[in-house]
Amino acid sequence: MEEVSTKPSGYKEYVAGLLAGVATVIVGHPFDTVKVKLQKHSTEVEGIKYRNGLHCTVRILATERVRRLYKGATSSFIGVAFESSLVFGIYSHTKNGPQPQVIIPSAAFGGAIISFVLCPSELVKHACNKAELLQCRMQVQGADLIVTGMFPGGSTALLRESVGNAVFFSLNTDSSDPHNLTDVGIGILTGGLGGVAFWSAVLPLDVAKTVIQTAPDKSCQRNPFQIYRRTGVRGCYAGLGPTIVRAFPANAAAIVTWKLAMKLLGIKNE
Template identity: 25%
Template sequence: MWAAIDSVLLGSLHVYRLRLQSAGLTELNPATGQQRLTIFAHGVAGLCAGLTSTLLASPMELLKVKLQLQTQRKASERQFRGPIDCARKIIRVQGIRGLWSGYTGTVVCRTNFFWMFFSFEALMRGFSKLEGTPFQVSTGLANFLSGGLGSFTFWIMAIPADNVKNRMMAHPYPSLYPTAPPPQGFQRPSFASVARQIHAQEGYRGFIRGLGPCLLRAFPVNASAFFVYESLLRVLGAEKTRN
């Protein structure tokens, strides 16, 4: 399912790039004399692609958080036997909309794909300026390094919203009321209320909790993804926004 989310993200990214190019958000490439998408437009395409993928990403994030919070060693003692069972129980209690608990947090978090694709394109142009020097790198290697380093930018910008999102999704409502409707007046926590709670309990440090592991994971995963994605675009002759 995560592959499907990545497919939606990267597939829609390409569509938005072409749309923005058609809308005239371009500049002259001095190396080729052709029009190319501006760095800012690459960021906007990333933001739009991030928002497009939230509809699929938010339920998957919710199920992941619920299952990760189960600390019982025995499977028989756990509330959820797996993602399908977890989804069924959430729907039984909250209805289908319950699968999008924490959706606001997902939206805020994934808007930071602007910074990821903005920095990716900026880095790619930086590597292109090394052509003809002893530090010249191949396009594939530039894709790999730019993707990995660009993911650092994403997580540095997104980690506060990601922490809020995870706590919104970790709200214990399904655990407290597994078979009955919620009590009258019950409300799911809002993005603002959870942010205030984090600040009150942990200060500003609470918003960057987990940044280190995210960065360690981000580089190899995203570097590889960008290498494959950009390589496929070149092979298929589909990349027309970086001419």
């Protein structure tokens, strides 16, 4: 019988995390596409008006086929795979036991590290979606944007990823066998619920980060608690529905793939 190692291998944990990220994009990217379509076409455009997510999906499949659901997925595969590799790898290397007092700081540390990657990449994403914002910031800030301007909302992103990953991994600590159908079902459930719990816990921070990053100038309010006072609870949970709908299947796929990869690579998940 093949011996399963309980010690970090140096790279295998990162490979397992990378595969989990690929699975996340395969399952989750179509949901992102539909969400963007719904947001962009909230009013009638060129004779098309989407009533809901299902109607939007059917129209996309009917007119543009499956490939349209994965438009722009290449960059997502690269980015999410890298981020997932980091967070799962760091978590696996720093965790030494299944106790909550070990899991929570390990997961939070992994989340804190990837926040330094996510913050500038999400800023670029926002800027690409709103070209005039980028132009405005370049005119005002000049070359400073490259150094300091790439991290507005950095502390909020760090808090979001630290808290969110601590919640996520706390719900995904079992060492189930991914070859057993019952355990696969458990992995789907815990992974999906972990994703839902992640975003339910930190969505206000994500909204605050988005507000901070899309602000036209530095004088904008950068305190997430002040943003809460201005927008209220409803504003802090803007986009909760589409986020939750995507979170369950995408994170379920990530956890099942991660555990299967760990098993195939000979690493025991404890």
